[in-house]
Amino acid sequence: MKPSARGRLRPSGAASLASMLIVALAALALATFGAEGRGATARQRVRTGLEVLLDHRLDLIRGKRVGIITNPTGILPDLRHGVDALAAAEGVELVAIFGPEHGFRGSAQAGGSEGSYVDERTGVLVYDLYGKDRDAIAQLFRQTGVDAVLFDIQDVGTRYYTYIWTMADALEAAALTGTEFIVLDRPNPTGGIRAEGPVLDPAYSSFVGRYPIAQRHGMTVGELALMFNEVFVPERTGGRRARLTVVPMQGWFRDMYFEETGLPWVMPSPNMPTVDTAMVYIGTGLIEGTNLSEGRGTTRPFELVGAPYVDWRLSQRLDGLNLPGVRFREAYFAPTFSKYAGRTVGGIQLYVTDRDRFDPIRTAIAIMVEAKRLYGDRFQWRSDLWIDRLTGSSYVRTAIDAGRGVDEIVAGWQRDLAAFNALRERYLLYRLRGGGRFR
Template structure:
């Protein structure tokens, strides 16, 4: 019989972290949460904390707000008598006022395994502000939906670091949120006693989300299911480059579209860059209901994969970028450079611009292998 994959919240609830739980009961705590922080039966992390006698003095919410359904900056609010401090609004890190009197911050968010998904940056800023104040951070861990084996670079260039890529991580790192937090602590040389992780039980690194048996709770409006999440690290690389990547369509991150897109030129270019892979594509005409080209009729390309979902989404994304550049030689250099914020490598960006796809893929693979070695000391799962 296969054992149930059990997130950290459920393990805490079942008394599997009894010593830590006793400590939490005696401390003034805050909770970083959204609806992805829920027990297997749907009970929210907030209610589990109350159920277990853990006193909460405040709440924090990441990008997309406490209900994971908003875009853009989020205002702070309240639930009952508890303040909900937004960490994606006027500030993206907890302030001294927010932290006043707190002894522990409990974090329960479902990450998606991509460096530029901002939940890990929010955890980083919490750790960064907690460390000098002696505030303890507890991560209730959850599986990486993309599994823990595939790692794809590039590791972000230092000069390109920002809130969507703060630490020297590759695009897909194969780490859980708890492991990412451990990486942050080691990278910055913080006291390791600052951080506690309640591990996922019975999760193996080879397991993708469908193998966990867990219900998908969308972490943001454009990741409604595992399929969109599996494609996300690929086409999202072009998010800032003046094209639609499928937000506001029926297939987020599986469609590339623009009013000016030349499908015949793209078809020819994609046949070259995707040759020998498991990917196929077809023309679609879409009108996005949100984000880039909202309300505008677009010519698009919809992608599919004979393996079901891409196992190496970053390499797929680079192949699409190479095709876009080849099909549209007049593509704006300024918009192209904006992709660097997500891709995180000027060298790869320049290689793709100059038609050197193989060079870009080699750098990506080398960085992935390098990070596999660098991450060994923070891994919690086999």
């Protein structure tokens, strides 16, 4: 059994006044937009926090030196980038752009960034945040003289996707420097009904998981920011919190997938081309911690999984498990980069047949369990034990090595998950269609 992280997940008393005001703003936005049924709501477009800021809340940043953490996803529905809109806004002094992993323009591959440079269109200097810890980010905030920092990035809903940890590091930096921090909320593209999967053991904290949250957190970046700032930031900053404001969306409901928002999809990173990718990535992102290819270097990353030693038996075995909401096809592919570049490998392609029933983390655990059972020592973990950072502890790796089945492995994290869900519920800003807050 994985060591419990429950002690780190206790809610820290009543929510702050700022948090309660933000919840009230979200409720007002929901009431204004309406709580229609599923079909009616699907025909109306969600308004992002960026839109709400530009249309109604520029008072938050007028007369201030403003920085923004963003990337190609920080756009308006007309495809104009928020940086361009802010640079043109009357009374707004945009002095710094901060780029996360993959860079402000999103051109770098995983584990890379674009460096620092001047944005030609606006003339604003772009600073590279990737690889910088909170102290280095705090120094950048001081160097640029920003009074307020905006965060506007489309997340994909998975703990090991690094943008939320750039936000966490920047929140800590803001707490240390007294800088205002404003999160412009965006949808969780894979929905926000439930959290799933193992909870990070704080002993395994890294840039793919700073705080003890579930692998599928089921929250928006705004909700996460509220929770981070209330519970985890003070633990690392001597009790200080950032001066945080969340600008909520209008018209987003927890049971929405991204296609229902009416918003344009922009790749959050080079290997996240579609919402379908984001859905499977919640689980098959774990494959990065093995010697199986996770499909990088193909046109279907994270939907294709394979290795030179894999044959038709893996798809047959997995399809025979009757996992909910997914089927498997025997597949062969030759990645153009990353693992097995230029080599033809055998494997599987996942087909999600029912998103509401699909359990991406159980599915990924099943893939690894069956690969271990079928191919023995040919199936291996990455030598740096990256799998432990991705799953949040050594529990999944050691359980698979010990020959445990999927049900037993999944059962092993339920206590920690229940504790996280109890904490998570305190910071949810949005409801289900029909009025319920969560399920």
